[in-house]
Amino acid sequence: MSIQAKTLQALFCKQIKDTAHNMQVLILFFTFPVIAMVMTQSMGKEMGNSAFFISIFGVMHGVFTPIVATSSMMSEEKEKNTLRVLLMSNVNPMEYLISIGGFVFLCTMVTGVLFLFLGGYTPVEMLMFMGALGVGSVIxxxxxxxxxxxxxNMMAANGLALPFGMIFAFLPMLAKFNDKIGQIAKFTYGHQISMFVEKMDGISWEGVLITAVNFIVLIAVFVVVFRRNRLDS
Known part of the structure; x- marks a missing residue:
């Protein structure tokens, strides 16, 4: 199964045009950065720790947003039979998956830059923050x-994406207020990224291991689901 650069470029341009007309997905990429900006400016000084809000909403942006955006965009094309038309042409499933995944990743990272203006980070910390955001986005x-x-269809996708998004993105926030939830949340990649972003005190090898296990498990889940629900069938 060969991957053509021209095909990827064409698919990427298609994703840009489709997203420009899909306000639900477009707004989603800006939701958490804007909320973080408002909360940091209004309450950050009173709490004396702006990193608190950045770690919460940064993780939501890097974890919740890609889950919902990717599943929503993909299911919309399935529902409208656009995906079937693409796959009946010269587009193979891997090219499509790379294009939609790469597009969501780029949008998440570009809008994630907004968080850098809120945290007063050093250049090294900026790189660490964006690195953590990138890892969360990929997973x-x-x-x-x-x-x-x-x-x-889209309704079914949103019904599945929202609960999974809440598990991996909202549990880290709840863990800050409840130790029992924290004991469960620490086994999710969202929590590990949240701890890293909030403390910025170097890499925890336990966190790396947990994040890697999460990634491997989700890759395995994707492979199984993809084989049972072939996009080109």
């Missing part, structure tokens, strides 16, 4: 692709 995109491959 979440894999989950979003699995949901999009499985769901028959």
């Amino acid at each position: 979440s995109i894999v989950l979003g692709l699995a949901i999009g491959s499985y769901a028959k």
Whole structure:
């Protein structure tokens, strides 16, 4: 199965045009950065720790947004039979998956830059923050692709994406206020990224291991779902 650069470029341009007309997905990429900006400016000084809000909403942006955006975009094309038309042409499934995943990743990272203006980070910390955001985005995109491959339409995709997004993105926030939830949340990649972003005190090898296990498990889930729900069938 060969991957053509021209095909990827064409698919990428298509994703840009489609997203420009899909306000639900477009707004989603800006939701958490804007909320973080408002909360940091209004309450950050009173709490004396702006990193608190950045770690919460940064993780939501890097984890929740890619899950919902990827599954929503993919299921919409399945529902409108656009995906079937693409795959009946010269586009193979891998080219499509790379294009939609790459597009969501780029949008997440570009809008994620807005968080850098809120935290007063040093250049090194900026790189660390964006690196953590990128890791979370990649893992979440894999989950979003699995949901999009499985769901028959947008309603079904959103019904699955929202609970998974809340588990991986909202549990880290709840863990800050409840130790029992924290004992469960620490086994999710979202929590590990949240801890890293909030403390910025170097890499925890336990966190790396947990994140890697999450990634491997979700890759396996995606492969199984993809094979059972072939996009080119």
